[in-house]
Amino acid sequence: MGFSQDNLKGFVLALSSSAFIGASFIIKKKGLRRAAAASGVRAGVGGFSYLLEPLWWLGMITMIVGEVANFVAYAFAPAVLVTPLGALSIIVSAVLAHFILNEKLHQLGILGCVMCIAGSIVIVIHAPQERPITSVQEIWSMAIQPAFLLYVGSVVVLVFIMIVHFAPQCGHSNVLVFTGICSFMGSLSVMSVKAVGTALKLTFEGNNQLLYPETWFFVLIVATCVITQMNYLNKALDTFNTAVVSPIYYVMFTSLTILASVIMFKDWDGQNVGSIISEICGFIVVLSGTILLHTTRDFERSSSFRGAMFRPFLFDFHQIILINFVL
């Protein structure tokens, strides 16, 4: 297996991040319910009484802890490993909802959980090792290699065309336009989040990277990408059903992030073909499990609290959550 120390740290961080985020949904929802019971008005209908409920705030804090862990995980392990593991938070929340909130998990939902776990194990076993990075300039030199510049160029052109041409024309009829913009920008923001995370990690290790303009450039990219992403994600959610947007976004975003990481960090160089294929299969299995879990949630749930439960699925796209909270 040759699982490096850094990969292990990243793996544990990604895992605990998923546990925290998954648990946070449940805590927040318990808070919402309690607030609704106390005031008689539900959040969905305009009440804000949940802001007085300590449980809701505890959930919020749990979520932030989870997001920070996810951010730090990117500094240690390749995105090919960290990004797909985000799906595990859905399992945690589904299982906890079953036991704590008495939201019955459909039998096929259990199958979805099993698949997510099996797929994650395959991914973890075949995760590539990252070569150690010693300065932000090293990341910079990866970012300006021709192949990655070509990727960035294509993304920028595509997103530009989608915003200028397709969004006004068919953005409100075709779900792929807004979610496409979010996913493409998302792949760039994860890459820059990884750069910023690595710079911070090196800084904490005593190797100050905040002196270099490259660090701040990456911070600027993070901010730009995330704001664009948030903007169009909200548009997508306003226009289409969350149940439609979420799986499409998850699949596109995760796939593009892995593609970007493979190009920029050359994750797959030096790996044998079998490992790469296994990783892709593992990824497909996790995606299928996620879709299955997501679809079967519809089967048994009553329509009340629907918004409150679907929203969390969306929050799984870790890198945007903190900003979403701040904005």
Place this chain on the structure above:
Amino acid sequence: MGFSQDNLKGFVLALSSSAFIGASFIIKKKGLRRAAAASGVRAGVGGFSYLLEPLWWLGMITMIVGEVANFVAYAFAPAVLVTPLGALSIIVSAVLAHFILNEKLHQLGILGCVMCIAGSIVIVIHAPQERPITSVQEIWSMAIQPAFLLYVGSVVVLVFIMIVHFAPQCGHSNVLVFTGICSFMGSLSVMSVKAVGTALKLTFEGNNQLLYPETWFFVLIVATCVITQMNYLNKALDTFNTAVVSPIYYVMFTSLTILASVIMFKDWDGQNVGSIISEICGFIVVLSGTILLHTTRDFERSSSFRGAMFRPFLFDFHQIILINFVL
């Protein structure tokens, strides 16, 4: 990957076996439909007009070709590789049914197909290599090693207890009794089928194995196990719904076969932990995909022809099909 020549042959044979068997269901069903249209009586209601329908016989021949290919596959590749690939015949039949019979495949069914394929790829990549076997005595010596004798002994005792004690008492209320007997016997019959197949392969290569009593002993075991299996499988099907029996039987039978093969042929010796875990995960994924595909078939199908379609799923347990046909 280190995929040996023999593994490749076994893999191609198992794959074409699944294609033939999967296609045979569709051809037979088309034959049944045509016969029903011609005579006005359906097979399920007692008509035998399908015996005059050439299409039905073509389907039967296709199935026998598939079963022979499956039998030969066991002579070349380890059971750990061949057995789980049997699930692919379900995909072939589901996809063909979608296009040829216009039986709409549920969206989750497509997901099940994708999973079966992804899981199979992981299994194939990590399949162990078999050491070349040069005589039936070699297989005999593997069969009489203490660990495998312990397995056989436990199986015989367990099956005996189930037949004598549990079958009369709760065989008609608990689905696990009859299917358990079938699955345990099934694991032994696959091992002896593999022995007979290997002996035949060596004989065709000019190294006559039919002179040795061991070969005929294994033939005897195949016959005994398969007849027991058939007997209790029919009891299970008479007592319980096929939709309940099939997935349980598939999971138990495949798991026990892999266990028996790992003990007898030491498939996992010399494999690293990562490969073994990947294989198990791949197997779990294939099982989940099979269950998903099987469950969602229920969602959209009308109740007519139900028996006709469920029966085929059962036929997937390759090693018993020929006998089922003969008896």
